[in-house]
Amino acid sequence: MRQSELEALLKDMSLQEKADQLLQLNGTFYTGELDEIATGPIMEMGLKSEDICQAGSILGTYGAERLKEIQKKYMEKQPHHIPMLFMMDVIHGMKTIFPMPLAMGAAFDPSVAYTAAEIAAKEASVSGLHVTFSPMADLVRDARWGRVMESTGEDAYMNSLYTAAQVKGFQGDSGNLREKYKVASCVKHFAAYGGAEAGRDYNTVELSEQTLREYYLRSYQAGIDAGVALVMTSFNTVNGVPASVNTWLMREVLRKEMGFEGVLISDYAAIEETICHGVSEDKADAAEKALKAGVDIDMMTSCYSGHLAGLIRGGKLEEGILDEAVMRVLQLKNKLGLFENPYKDADPEEEKRWILCEEHRKAARDAACKTFVLLKNERDSDGTALLPLKKGKRTAFIGPYVENQELLSSWAVTGSKEDCVTIRNAAEAVLGEEAVFACGCPIFGNDMEIPSFNGNIRCDVSEAERKGMLEDALKKASEAEQVVLCLGEHSAQSGEAASRTMLDIPEIQMELFREIYRVNQNIVVVLFSGRPLDLREISRKARTVLEVWFPGTEGGNAILDVLTGVQSPSGKLPMSFPYCVAQEPLHYDHYNTGRPNPNGRVEKFRSRYLDAPNEPLYPFGYGLTYTEFSLSEVRLDREQMEADGMIAASVIMKNEGTVFGTETAQMYIRDLTASVVRPVRQLKGIQKVSLMPGESRTVSFEITREQLQFMASDGKEVLESGRFAVYIGTDSTTENCAEFVLI
Numbered sequence: 001m002r003q004s005e006l007e008a009l010l011k012d013m014s015l016q017e018k019a020d021q022l023l024q025l026n027g028t029f030y031t032g033e034l035d036e037i038a039t040g041p042i043m044e045m046g047l048k049s050e051d052i053c054q055a056g057s058i059l060g061t062y063g064a065e066r067l068k069e070i071q072k073k074y075m076e077k078q079p080h081h082i083p084m085l086f087m088m089d090v091i092h093g094m095k096t097i098f099p100m101p102l103a104m105g106a107a108f109d110p111s112v113a114y115t116a117a118e119i120a121a122k123e124a125s126v127s128g129l130h131v132t133f134s135p136m137a138d139l140v141r142d143a144r145w146g147r148v149m150e151s152t153g154e155d156a157y158m159n160s161l162y163t164a165a166q167v168k169g170f171q172g173d174s175g176n177l178r179e180k181y182k183v184a185s186c187v188k189h190f191a192a193y194g195g196a197e198a199g200r201d202y203n204t205v206e207l208s209e210q211t212l213r214e215y216y217l218r219s220y221q222a223g224i225d226a227g228v229a230l231v232m233t234s235f236n237t238v239n240g241v242p243a244s245v246n247t248w249l250m251r252e253v254l255r256k257e258m259g260f261e262g263v264l265i266s267d268y269a270a271i272e273e274t275i276c277h278g279v280s281e282d283k284a285d286a287a288e289k290a291l292k293a294g295v296d297i298d299m300m301t302s303c304y305s306g307h308l309a310g311l312i313r314g315g316k317l318e319e320g321i322l323d324e325a326v327m328r329v330l331q332l333k334n335k336l337g338l339f340e341n342p343y344k345d346a347d348p349e350e351e352k353r354w355i356l357c358e359e360h361r362k363a364a365r366d367a368a369c370k371t372f373v374l375l376k377n378e379r380d381s382d383g384t385a386l387l388p389l390k391k392g393k394r395t396a397f398i399g400p401y402v403e404n405q406e407l408l409s410s411w412a413v414t415g416s417k418e419d420c421v422t423i424r425n426a427a428e429a430v431l432g433e434e435a436v437f438a439c440g441c442p443i444f445g446n447d448m449e450i451p452s453f454n455g456n457i458r459c460d461v462s463e464a465e466r467k468g469m470l471e472d473a474l475k476k477a478s479e480a481e482q483v484v485l486c487l488g489e490h491s492a493q494s495g496e497a498a499s500r501t502m503l504d505i506p507e508i509q510m511e512l513f514r515e516i517y518r519v520n521q522n523i524v525v526v527l528f529s530g531r532p533l534d535l536r537e538i539s540r541k542a543r544t545v546l547e548v549w550f551p552g553t554e555g556g557n558a559i560l561d562v563l564t565g566v567q568s569p570s571g572k573l574p575m576s577f578p579y580c581v582a583q584e585p586l587h588y589d590h591y592n593t594g595r596p597n598p599n600g601r602v603e604k605f606r607s608r609y610l611d612a613p614n615e616p617l618y619p620f621g622y623g624l625t626y627t628e629f630s631l632s633e634v635r636l637d638r639e640q641m642e643a644d645g646m647i648a649a650s651v652i653m654k655n656e657g658t659v660f661g662t663e664t665a666q667m668y669i670r671d672l673t674a675s676v677v678r679p680v681r682q683l684k685g686i687q688k689v690s691l692m693p694g695e696s697r698t699v700s701f702e703i704t705r706e707q708l709q710f711m712a713s714d715g716k717e718v719l720e721s722g723r724f725a726v727y728i729g730t731d732s733t734t735e736n737c738a739e740f741v742l743i
């Protein structure tokens, strides 16, 4: 449709019809006959069946047949036959599930996330979906927050690269949403949702405007610059006002300053929740405030549908701002080509062809291999380590994750655990008789109950059963030469509304670990987690630790690929793993303070803890390989840089070991003196380098003004002359450094 036709359509719509374009309901309203639910959800929300028929969009349901049917039926009922938008959380895969987003961050390679998004878009679009609520661009610095698993980590630069890559992966490089197999992407949660106090989900966010702009807004901006079609509001307050009714945040910052022109959707029920926050009197008040703030779609409440028309009739709202919001929704439908083809790519035949096809599974397996982080791989006196596993050795695979298919994370709602390849499936195929298996214990004990999307999860293993499991595991461990112990959090212990104060592995598994350690100390821990954990005991006792996060559908195969050395581990930590939970929030790009405590000195009047180091157990950017790399000193091609000039910083990297490996060269910059305090270092460049044994390569980074600019105290980007330190290394603690002066 042309813009003039959209305008004519808008003009012809009634007030209520327009308000309902902004209504988004979930699929349960559309999967039964209307009359059957008329007494249920409709009554509770105070909606009329007419509103349901003319709602602008639906969330949370999929399937080509089903969505085609819904589209057909409701377009017939919609007065102007306007098609609906179908939206869903396709976060790290549709049916072929890739590693969770934090794991993708560990690849330190945005192209991995691009490919995953492209494949997810293909499977989603043939399943009838038009929009995915992804990527989550929230900066995260507190591992207690369960949703760190949905982010790509604690660094704003990396998050920006990943956000842009995912937006492009979903929407296509051209951004033409009519193209086949593309879906519109939605960057969320605007803004600063990751800054929840004490890591408790939905909690207050208290940030200075400087911190908000300098660190938190960057990755949303990257999404906008990449052409993202939608932005979602966050649940939290920003400067004391809930984001979903925050006019300054949405109109001034998001629209004017950041240049976002697409559709702004509220998070689930977030408009109505402003009553609970204590800034809206009732639903009508909430609707008025949210629309004035510029929020276009009201997800899963009847605030807009029930009150906008009345507010306009009563003179409280101008019809113009309703029209503005409706136009943006119509334009999105038009960009997707829905007025010409309301079903877009929905096609049951294509679903069969693409979903979980070999090509997609292979991509998920390759991606997973790149996300595993080798935290420890101790060598014995003759120089051998447990990993990669050696042929001909009897290996006991023990632990609750050996046969478990729950490898998807709590935000893979469209995926099915039944499609997952377990460690046992893969190990049997690869190692045959050399491998034996035992569960040892459940993921958590009878002392816990974890709420999840599908109700509360409990462990119902009796004491006698547990004893039997443990005995079996101990027998197999003592007869084996080495043990691969597959441990970790339950997937429902991270994700939305899954914050924790203890970052531990459930005690029942730690008991298993200690018992196994008594009978066999050749332990490789394969660790599943949705976040950084406190690994003090594990990393002290186990000879090898491999972090595998929640690796997705092909998890078992990918883990065996890396354990056996078919693939070499190359992941790097996208979040610091704390020494202990009390260090949180924790991030490498902190300020120096006036009284820093380098090298863990024991001295009064220092910024330090009495009972723990300041440093994490495993720092940001850290991760080992199966080989050793050496790095030369940092070389700069000049010592002075002009404002519009450039400096090349380089190192020579060499594979000093005997096997192939991939390292990640990481460049950090520190502004040594500036008008506002700058972090002790900030990541400014990453490069993956794959080298054969004995091979070396020069790795160069360009430094330009963009990497040196920062937000001054007046909120403006500035470039200040002075000294800068450039670090190039293989994690965020490198001291390999050179200095230059910006003149």
Ligand code: BGC
Residues within 6 Å of the ligand: 059, 089, 133, 188, 267, 268, 496
């Ligand atoms: C989450 C969003 C999600 C939405 C729709 C909310 O609870 O915060 O991230 O997109 O639900 O499922």
